[in-house]
Amino acid sequence: MSSLLEPEVIEVMEHSSANPENMPGDLTAEEKAEIDREASHYENKSAVGLEALRIVQKYRGWISDDTLQAISAYLDVPAAQLESVATYFQLIFRQPVGREVIYLCKSASCWIKGCDRLQQHIYECLKIEPGQTSADGIFTLLEAPCLGDCDKAPVLMLGEEMFRNLDEAAIENLIKKKKKYHADQSLD
Amino acid sequence: MLINPLTKNVTDQNVAADLKRYLGNGGYEGWRKAHTMAPDKIIDLVKDGGLRGRGGAGFNTGLKWSFVPRGADAPEQKFIVCNADEMEPGTFKDRLLMERDPHLLLEGMAIAAYAIGASIGYIFIRGEYHLAAERLEHAIEEAKTQGFLGTDISASGFSLEIFVHRSAGNYICGEETALLNALEGRRAIPRAKPPFPQVSGLWGKPTVVNNVETFCNIPHLVEFGVEWYRGLGRGEDAGSKLFGVSGNVKNPGTWELPMGTPIREIIEQHAGGMHDGLRLKGLLPGGGSTDFLGPEHLDLRMDYDVIGRAGSRMGTGTIIVLDNQTCPVGLVLNLCQFFARESCGWCTPCRDGLPWIVKILQRIEAGEGRSEDLDLLREQCQRIGPGNTFCALAPGAAEPLQSALVRFEQDFFNHIKQHRCPYR
Ligand SMILES: Cc1cc2nc3c(=O)[nH]c(=O)nc-3n(C[C@H](O)[C@H](O)[C@H](O)COP(=O)(O)O)c2cc1C
Ligand code: SF4
Ligand code: FES
Numbered sequence: 001m002s003s004l005l006e007p008e009v010i011e012v013m014e015h016s017s018a019n020p021e022n023m024p025g026d027l028t029a030e031e032k033a034e035i036d037r038e039a040s041h042y043e044n045k046s047a048v049g050l051e052a053l054r055i056v057q058k059y060r061g062w063i064s065d066d067t068l069q070a071i072s073a074y075l076d077v078p079a080a081q082l083e084s085v086a087t088y089f090q091l092i093f094r095q096p097v098g099r100e101v102i103y104l105c106k107s108a109s110c111w112i113k114g115c116d117r118l119q120q121h122i123y124e125c126l127k128i129e130p131g132q133t134s135a136d137g138i139f140t141l142l143e144a145p146c147l148g149d150c151d152k153a154p155v156l157m158l159g160e161e162m163f164r165n166l167d168e169a170a171i172e173n174l175i176k177k178k179k180k181y182h183a184d185q186s187l188d
Numbered sequence: 189m190l191i192n193p194l195t196k197n198v199t200d201q202n203v204a205a206d207l208k209r210y211l212g213n214g215g216y217e218g219w220r221k222a223h224t225m226a227p228d229k230i231i232d233l234v235k236d237g238g239l240r241g242r243g244g245a246g247f248n249t250g251l252k253w254s255f256v257p258r259g260a261d262a263p264e265q266k267f268i269v270c271n272a273d274e275m276e277p278g279t280f281k282d283r284l285l286m287e288r289d290p291h292l293l294l295e296g297m298a299i300a301a302y303a304i305g306a307s308i309g310y311i312f313i314r315g316e317y318h319l320a321a322e323r324l325e326h327a328i329e330e331a332k333t334q335g336f337l338g339t340d341i342s343a344s345g346f347s348l349e350i351f352v353h354r355s356a357g358n359y360i361c362g363e364e365t366a367l368l369n370a371l372e373g374r375r376a377i378p379r380a381k382p383p384f385p386q387v388s389g390l391w392g393k394p395t396v397v398n399n400v401e402t403f404c405n406i407p408h409l410v411e412f413g414v415e416w417y418r419g420l421g422r423g424e425d426a427g428s429k430l431f432g433v434s435g436n437v438k439n440p441g442t443w444e445l446p447m448g449t450p451i452r453e454i455i456e457q458h459a460g461g462m463h464d465g466l467r468l469k470g471l472l473p474g475g476g477s478t479d480f481l482g483p484e485h486l487d488l489r490m491d492y493d494v495i496g497r498a499g500s501r502m503g504t505g506t507i508i509v510l511d512n513q514t515c516p517v518g519l520v521l522n523l524c525q526f527f528a529r530e531s532c533g534w535c536t537p538c539r540d541g542l543p544w545i546v547k548i549l550q551r552i553e554a555g556e557g558r559s560e561d562l563d564l565l566r567e568q569c570q571r572i573g574p575g576n577t578f579c580a581l582a583p584g585a586a587e588p589l590q591s592a593l594v595r596f597e598q599d600f601f602n603h604i605k606q607h608r609c610p611y612r
Contacts, residue, residue, distance in 0.1 A: 041310075041351040043391055047373040054315065054356055077373075088375040090357030091315045103316070107277040108476050109434035111522040112514050145359055145526060146476075147316055148274050148283040150506070151432060151440035160318040 027070050031056050035074070046077045049085050053092050062093040098133045098140040100178050103157040106143045109150035118154055121168045125175050138182050139175070189416060193408035194401070194428060195444040198288040204323040207330040210291040216336055218407030222299045223344055228258070230303040230410060237409045237417040238426035242281075243271055243362075243399030244474065244503045246492040249406075255386035256304045256394045266306040267395040268297055269371070270403055272313040272320070273355060273362035277476030277526055278508040281430040282400035284442055286313070286320035289404075290327035294350060296403030298337065299410055301348050304396055309350040312367050315357055324352050359530035363579050364397040366532065377534050378579040401430060423448025423489040431490060433459035435509030436466050442506070448494075452486040455509065466511040470595060474503020476523045477584030479591035480510070499591070515611035516596040517603055520589050521549040527585035538582035541572045545589065552600065555608040562600055566593060 027035070034055045039048040052071050057063055063071075063086055072079040086092045104122070106115055119130070122141055126134045133140045149155045152164035163174060190196065197205035197213055210216070222230055235250025256266060270293065274282040286293060297309050313321050328350055331337045339347040358376055360366045365379035368390050389395025405427055409417045418426040425447040431454050432442040438460030445454065451473065455461065462468055470480045473490070479500035481488070488494050495502045510519060528542035545568050548561050569590040572582040593600065602610050 041349075041353075042373075047371065049373040050356055050370070051354065054354060084375055085373065088358070089315075089355070092356050106522070107526055108472075108508055108519060108522055109278050111519065112435050112508070112510070144316070145275050145357075145530065146277040146279065148280045148314075150278050150280045150434035150508075151442060153434060153440075157316060 027056065027074055028059070031059060032074065035071075039075075045075045046081065049075065049077055049082050050089060050092075053082070053086055053089075057092060061099070062096050068094075096133070098138050099182065100139050100158060102139055102141045103144035103147070104130070104141060105145075105147045105149075105153070105155050105157075107146035107150075109146070110154040113153040115154040118156070118166055118168070118171055121171050122175075125172060136179075136182075138179065189419075190408065190412070191420065191446075192428065192444045193420075194285065194292070194404050194430060195289070197292065198284070202287070204287060204327065205289050205291065207291060207327070207334060210289070211334075214411075215291055216295055216407075218409075218411040219295050219298050219336060220342075222302055222410050223342055223346075225410075227303045227305060230299065233414060234303070234406065234409060236414045238414075238421075239402065239405050239409060239417070240425060240492055241399055242401035242405070242429065242505070244276070244477075244501070246502060249398065249402055252386065252398075253300065253304050253396055255384065256396060257387060258305070262305075263393050265308075265393045266304055267390045267393055268301040268304065268306040268309040269364075269367070269390065269395055269397045270297055270309070270311040270400055271362060271364060271367060271397050272311055272317070272400050273359075273367065274317075274400070275314055275359040275362060275530075276504055276506075277523060278432075278434055278472065279475045279504040279506045280432055280434070281442055281504065281506055283317060283320055284430065285400055285404050286317070287323055290320075290324045291331065292404045292407060293324070293400055294327055294331055294337065296406035297350060298341075298348055299406050300396060300398065300403060302346055304394070306394075306396070307347050307349070309348060310371060310390075311350065311352045312361070312371060313352060313354055314361070315355050321352050321354055328352070358532075359526075360532045360579075360581060363581065366579070367397060368395065375532075377532050380578075421447035421491075423491045424493060425491040429490070429505050431458075432506035433509060434506070436463045436511045436514070437461065437509055438463060448489040448491045450487055450489050451481075451507070454490065454507065455486070459509075462509070462511060466513060468509060469512045469514075470510040470516065470592075472503075472508040472510075472588060473500050474505050474507070476508070476526065477501075477581075477587055478503040479587045480595050482595060501587070513611065515553070515609055516592055516599050517549065517553050518609065518611070520592045521546065521553055523588050524549055524585060527581065531581060532579075535578045535582075537572045538577050538585075541568055542582065542585060544568065545572075545585075552603045553609055555603065555606070557600075557604040559604060561604065562593060562597070565589065569593070 035052045038051040072082050128134050128141045130141050130143045154166050155164045231250050231253045239249045240246040361370045361376045363378050366376040370376035385395045420428045428444050429447050431445050434440050443458045470482050472478050481500050492502045524546050528546050531538045533539040569586045572586050574583045
């Protein structure tokens, strides 16, 4: 049973796709090239389904129905089969998420080291619980299974980056830094 | 003689040993030597070395390889697969090996592939391990440029390609047959065994799945031989192992130590002992799906059968320490929540039983437990135990719970009697 996303904020922008003229569903040349590269590693195309979902999600933030259809058409794999994979894996998002996904480790070692306190603090800073997206559309909080850094617990992963030996102050700093980054981005 | 073959290239700096450094430190010598040997001689050597799988079950690796069909009637295409799905709560060893010494894994896989006759290898890595995946991909490119991977390696006629497959979450992908389904692009639901993957695995072809750390043992075992390898262990089992400790100890971490190192030495010397003011109440010797041991077990050696005889499992060899100020009911609840969430939902005892267990534990922890709840939990442990489910996830979930119910029974009682968690 994977964690279900229940975003409070519906209006989240899709991540900028490399080629804005394309239909929202169509795959970009960049996405296709990356999928082709992975597909060459397998005997048949259906094996690359998950990697294709992951690659496209990297550019778009999540997998919309249109996107799923586009991947299905490109790989010539039935959409239902792709959907069965997309809904199975926890890191494939079938609903919009914020631009920064916080994966807070909730497993045993991090629990012993107080991850519940960190979760409470994230709530105080951003008013989001696991599965929710902040009102500004920047942060989505998810509960993560053990992230393999248990000697540095408690930990979280933000995007692709690990943050270790955390306390409340470190969480605050991180959020502040990311907020500033996105504020600067939107000024440009 | 070399005593730390798994981590000899690991430094304080968070960088991967590149090919130059790897070669400079004796890298790919095992692979060179393997080339001069007949494949079945390598299998015998690994079998005799006594290397046991580091993914948790501890099966003899050479024996596993020997089940792959050989000869003219065997399917020509075979696969070697590395299980890098590391997600067992409290386990942090494969990440280190892949991030710091990716060539060691590649060399181990190459020797394994040669031994079983596989020409394609996949590293199945969990989606969260971005850095490890990047470093492995880079190492593969490096190895190709020097002819350690690719076609007709060292003009031997043997070819091998290794690819990194990035997964996207889910603990169950670590179960080797679920992993194969995921690799084929399906939902990661375990397959019925037999047939075992060695006979019919990826796309129905003979496939060997081994853990990251298992592969990392191979190069030096082949290079230096059985006697050296057996001599690394201090007790019953051969070789060295990455042991780790997490929890409220002074110096949590991972260390390469001889197999058979006593638990006390790992916790007190290497991990620096408990934080001041805390006592050790229990420990999970090998990750979240192993039975609790107690202070009376500290002098046991970390060997598969020693820990097995004490009623638990070596598992991944990464110890989670429970101290006397952390609630055992809360810890077990946390573990059961993990397993309930990670259940693939295929069989009823696991899919429905685990959430039920979570509910009961939640109400005990909230001070609303009933006296009959403990019997209910014991009954549930039976139902999700070995033989009743399709794979080992549910029996694994039962292990910390069933042992906690015995070992920490008084704590469960206190929750129910006092209508609250006494640790808060
Ligand atoms: C639910 C479940 C999860 C598992 N996760 C892993 C894992 O992440 N890594 C791993 O190497 N083995 C894992 N295993 C064990 C594998 O099924 C398999 O035994 C192992 O990869 C074999 O490699 P070895 O013989 O080298 O240990 C898991 C088993 C189960 C039942
Ligand atoms: S025991 Fe659980 S994880 Fe394993 S097959 Fe059954 S439902 Fe799936
Ligand atoms: S339990 Fe959090 S990183 Fe392992």
